Amino acid sequence: MKSKIIRHEFVDLIPDIVEEGVLYISIPYATATHKCPCGCGEIVVTPIKPTDWEIIWNGKTISINPSIGNWSIPCQSHYWIEENKIIWLRKWDYSEIKTGRVKDKIAKARHYRKSGGWFSWMK
Ligand SMILES: [Zn+2]
Numbered sequence: 001m002k003s004k005i006i007r008h009e010f011v012d013l014i015p016d017i018v019e020e021g022v023l024y025i026s027i028p029y030a031t032a033t034h035k036c037p038c039g040c041g042e043i044v045v046t047p048i049k050p051t052d053w054e055i056i057w058n059g060k061t062i063s064i065n066p067s068i069g070n071w072s073i074p075c076q077s078h079y080w081i082e083e084n085k086i087i088w089l090r091k092w093d094y095s096e097i098k099t100g101r102v103k104d105k106i107a108k109a110r111h112y113r114k115s116g117g118w119f120s121w122m123k
Pocket residue numbers: 036037038039040041042075076077
């Protein structure tokens with residue numbers, strides 16, 4: 001069964017047993033972990049970093065940006081977590097995954113170039 005709601009829990013350490021329908025957020029480890037909401041049982045880890053995902057906590061609900069595309073696990077599900085709701089997106093086809101990866105690389109390169117630029121300016 002595909003779930004539509006995920007509740008969040010702030011934890012120091014991600015527990016050994018990841019419950020379905022719970023998004024565990026570890027601030028000390030800057031990581032969020034949840035079981036794939038499609039029901040396949042795979043555990044999805046999203047690092048919280050400027051170049052990966054960001055978490056928006058409004059005091060009540062959690063949103064994660066950008067969307068989560070699980071193309072490395074068999075179900076290949078793709079969804080947004082917005083205000084604790086799972087918003088299903090269509091699966092990416094191979095070329096989109098490739099483009100997504102390329103875009104990701106560009107974003108990362110830009111980010112690091114920016115910080116590199118900052119440090120050279122500091123010198
Ligand atoms: Zn799945």
